[in-house]
Amino acid sequence: MSSIPKSNSPGLAAAPRGVTLLGSTGSIGESALDVLARHPQRYRVLALSGNIRVEALFAQCQRYRPPYAVMHDAASAARLAELVRHAGLSTEVSSGPEGLKRIASLPQVDIVLAGIVGAVGLLPTLEAVRAGKRVLFANKEPLVMSGHILMREARQSGAELLPIDSEHNAIFQCMPRDYRTGDVHVGVRKIVLTCSGGPFRNASPEELTQVTPAQACDHPRWRMGRKISVDSATMMNKGLELIEACRLFDLRPDQVEIVIHPQSVVHSMVEYTDGSVLAQLSNPDMRTPIAHALAWPERIESGVTSLDLADVGRLDFERPDAARFPCLRLARAAAETGGTAPAILNAANEVAVAAFLEGAIGFSDIARVIAHCMAGMPAREGAELVTILADDARARELARDYISRGTQPGGT
DSSP, X not given: OOSSOOSOOOXXXXXXXXXXXXXXXXXXXXXXXXXXXXXXXXXXXXXXXXXXOHHXXXXXXXXXXXXXXXXXXHHHHHHHHHHHHHTTOOOEEEEHHHHHXXXXXOTTOOXXXXXXXXXXXXXXXXXXXXXXXXXXXXXXXXXXXXXXXXXXXXXXXTOEEEEOSHXXXXXXXXXXXXXXXXXXXXXXXXXXXXXXXXXXXXXXXXXXXXXXXXXXXXXXXXXXXXXXXXXXXXXXXXHHHHHHHHHHHTOOGGGEEEEEOTTOOEEEEEEETTSOEEXXXXXXXXXXXXXXXXXXXSOOOOXXXXXXHHHHOOOOOBOOOTTTOHHHHHXXXXXXXXXXXXXHHHHHHHHXXXXXXXXXXXXXXXXXXXXXXXXXXXXXXXXXXXXXXXXXXXXXXXXXXXXXXXXXXXXX
């Protein structure tokens, strides 16, 4: 069976479909809960997971009454369990990787939204795929690190993989129907990933050396977490999406073009061999792709306002500046190399971004850390899960060692 859903509509089920949200306290999780709350006859929240935001997850447990909740660590889980008990809720609280894997594969769960940022989301997402769930991908890292494994496991289990990144969801909507049923996507020449350009699309390389974490997290269009906001500012976010698109849509890196589109209205495009270009447009609101993936092939209300093109007024496009955004070049190189190169790239980026947010390195040093790790650690071929995880760990160690040798913030 194909990893891309077949187009036979399931219709309204006799009972609501069970949903697990991995990363429910983040911006994606909150948007998903908003959509789910609009359709109580169709969906029921069965499990939620947070990181360490105990109060936020407790508030969600109070509102949605899930049977299961998972925190990052035992201490956070103990605090949540105490709050749940005092509130008279029946939510069962657990913690850690095993807790996440459990709620991702519960027999009564039909849909798993994978919204945990970073490599930590890989194993529970893989568990959901192996269990044959409909998996809504919001986190890029599992596909970047091990997309070939996830696609292979989905074919074996019958899992349905649907992207809810606005760009990849747009591509999915514009792809030919034959591709959605697992056949060859005949006639597709290339895809075009759009991006806002982040807060620094017009900044000079000199100005970038002075960027603060607060400035990097101040995205002009989207409300996101700190890590992904920094990725957007460096455009590594788009580089990871390039790799993800190659994995998900079986494309070569040279078939993926990236353009800056400041209005964030055209979410991505597919170009065909006859010269036709199909695009998906909507207001910049994550509830649109979430609603699409939840109900596909049907359409449901998302709460997003209608797009008024006259009000938008203009749609601008430009090519990204390679000197301003070196992370794009590094990501494309990792995509072309293959093997464990994307996992090395992702691991080094996660460590570098965390160091930047802590003030240990400068904004421009993020790309330098990644380049150092990619040059110092050749990618391995084959890349089964054990190899991927090993190279992920080695790349993190290499990145931390390189950062630790810096003499001051911004040093390399």
